[in-house]
Amino acid sequence: MFDPDVLTMLGRGLMESLYMTLVSTALAYLFGLPLGITMVVTDKEGIYPRETLNWILGLVINLLRSVPFLILLVMVIPITRAIVGTTIGTNATIVPLVIAAAPFIARLVESSLKEVDKGVIEAAQSMGASSMQVITKVLLPEARPSLIMGGAIAVTTILSYSAMAGFVAGGGLGDIAIRYGYHRYQTDIMLVTVALLVIIVQVLQELGMKLARIGDKRK
Amino acid sequence: MNEEHPIIKIEALGKIFSGSDGDFAALEDINLEIRSGEIFGIIGMSGAGKSTLVRCINFLERPTVGTVYFDGQNLSDLTKRELYHIRQSIGMIFQQFNLLMQRNVLGNVCFPLEIAGVDKKEAVEKAKKLLSLVGLTDKTYSYPSQLSGGQKQRVAIARALATNPKVLLCDEATSALDPATTRDVLMLLKDINKRLGITIVIITHEMRVIEEICNRVAIIDSSRIAEVGRVENIFTRPKTSAARRLVFPEDRSMENLPGKRCCRIVFDGNSSFEPVIAGMVLDFRQTVNILFADTKNIDGKAFGQIVIQLPDNELTADRMMEYLRAKNLTVEEVDGYV
Ligand SMILES: Nc1ncnc2c1ncn2[C@@H]1O[C@H](COP(=O)(O)OP(=O)(O)OP(=O)(O)O)[C@@H](O)[C@H]1O
Ligand SMILES: [Mg+2]
Numbered sequence: 001m002f003d004p005d006v007l008t009m010l011g012r013g014l015m016e017s018l019y020m021t022l023v024s025t026a027l028a029y030l031f032g033l034p035l036g037i038t039m040v041v042t043d044k045e046g047i048y049p050r051e052t053l054n055w056i057l058g059l060v061i062n063l064l065r066s067v068p069f070l071i072l073l074v075m076v077i078p079i080t081r082a083i084v085g086t087t088i089g090t091n092a093t094i095v096p097l098v099i100a101a102a103p104f105i106a107r108l109v110e111s112s113l114k115e116v117d118k119g120v121i122e123a124a125q126s127m128g129a130s131s132m133q134v135i136t137k138v139l140l141p142e143a144r145p146s147l148i149m150g151g152a153i154a155v156t157t158i159l160s161y162s163a164m165a166g167f168v169a170g171g172g173l174g175d176i177a178i179r180y181g182y183h184r185y186q187t188d189i190m191l192v193t194v195a196l197l198v199i200i201v202q203v204l205q206e207l208g209m210k211l212a213r214i215g216d217k218r219k
Numbered sequence: 220m221n222e223e224h225p226i227i228k229i230e231a232l233g234k235i236f237s238g239s240d241g242d243f244a245a246l247e248d249i250n251l252e253i254r255s256g257e258i259f260g261i262i263g264m265s266g267a268g269k270s271t272l273v274r275c276i277n278f279l280e281r282p283t284v285g286t287v288y289f290d291g292q293n294l295s296d297l298t299k300r301e302l303y304h305i306r307q308s309i310g311m312i313f314q315q316f317n318l319l320m321q322r323n324v325l326g327n328v329c330f331p332l333e334i335a336g337v338d339k340k341e342a343v344e345k346a347k348k349l350l351s352l353v354g355l356t357d358k359t360y361s362y363p364s365q366l367s368g369g370q371k372q373r374v375a376i377a378r379a380l381a382t383n384p385k386v387l388l389c390d391e392a393t394s395a396l397d398p399a400t401t402r403d404v405l406m407l408l409k410d411i412n413k414r415l416g417i418t419i420v421i422i423t424h425e426m427r428v429i430e431e432i433c434n435r436v437a438i439i440d441s442s443r444i445a446e447v448g449r450v451e452n453i454f455t456r457p458k459t460s461a462a463r464r465l466v467f468p469e470d471r472s473m474e475n476l477p478g479k480r481c482c483r484i485v486f487d488g489n490s491s492f493e494p495v496i497a498g499m500v501l502d503f504r505q506t507v508n509i510l511f512a513d514t515k516n517i518d519g520k521a522f523g524q525i526v527i528q529l530p531d532n533e534l535t536a537d538r539m540m541e542y543l544r545a546k547n548l549t550v551e552e553v554d555g556y557v
Binding site for chain 2: 117119120122123124125126127128129130133137138141142144145215216217218219
């Protein structure tokens, strides 16, 4: 059953999954990181309190996060078509992945940055640091280990979301699992794809933890 | 030292925190002048408003009313940029040290220079000089998590000095340290004051910190300044009840016993404490009230001082003082205690 064709297909699925996951993660951070920083900074206890803005952004994040991914996948189809030109395949899956992951990442970033000791921020301000300097020289570097851990959580979550995209022919391992396992009852191929997904999650998670630990000077 | 020139001048300052459960006046009608080159203490009970006051000095907290002048400049008049700039002239250290945990010691001391836009090489050079000043050259590449509390505070001091400030604000800088380390850090601050001529403002709730290094002290009590003066004056003749509470924290009955005579007995190791007082009480068949005692027993010898309240009878009181003098003790009558 594992003839070269199947192996090639699995290999391509693996590459597609990794591609979707990594590109989506990168793009989601592009939006999620600044959003998370803004949430922390504009908090009423933050260094640049703007309560209304903070409330609105929080609401948007919560709304996006409360839509189940499969429904979001369908809801954003018009947007996907407008951006990518098609609604199937890996590139088309990246759009809903980014929309779903960015608010999730914003919350991860927010909670990491909130762990930074208020006293250290105050010390920086007492030295004349501007708000921007507090962000770039205190908040982000001091939260680095926690941000990396968050990154590992984000990337593995996005991977599992990407597998769900198989339901709409989104490509990748999830797509294969659904086509063979669900539609054709070829359980063995499905199991192999699931095993591959498990391995990727494991590797990424371990890698993230290790990176976070190496970078952490708190001991 | 220029005795006349106030480096910090606070006028009619007030700070109100508005919370969900109403307004709270953390500071009311504060007027203070801190002179260039002095070590100025601000002491008060927990919650009196000390931290709020010191944070108003560099505008980490904006006063609700009143004015703060730093080196002649009204801080309220400054733009954000100008304020950032002036903060480089006001170093600050904290009870919890507040070091950057992900930077090593050198990186921490370079930090304020980085913020000020100083060239990297120059910053490292300066930082190393400061680390040698605070005696931590061997810890240059250690991380804060590898240091003791006293060492962390030294790093914080070096960091606060990096931008050549004119004033160093210390908010409970020794409160997390043991007595020996406290003394070391205080000596370092004294040395910095003397050698670099930096004005130091010390916030504390411990009288011994004030005694140890301050020239003048302000007592802050429930949001207001109760008393300001030279340390020795406040310490021997506190005028307000707030000051007395701080100087003699042990005694709560004093305020109810006005007009009695008191005397201070200084022990300098020539005799031990208990036999003297006990013997006197036995000889005179009269008890005395011990208002304050701060003595240490070293090898059976007493060092330190106690303040006792003498009996009502003038004659007995006089004779008790004579008795103590006869034991070769330094005895002086003090009048501000009750
Ligand atoms: N941001 C704030 N919002 C509301 N109330 C505050 C705030 N900061 C301080 N306070 C209140 O102001 C009062 C004075 O606080 P402050 O921190 O200045 O006291 P402190 O003298 O430094 O006390 P401690 O010795 O415990 O540090 C306290 O009652 C405190 O609850
Ligand atoms: Mg305080």
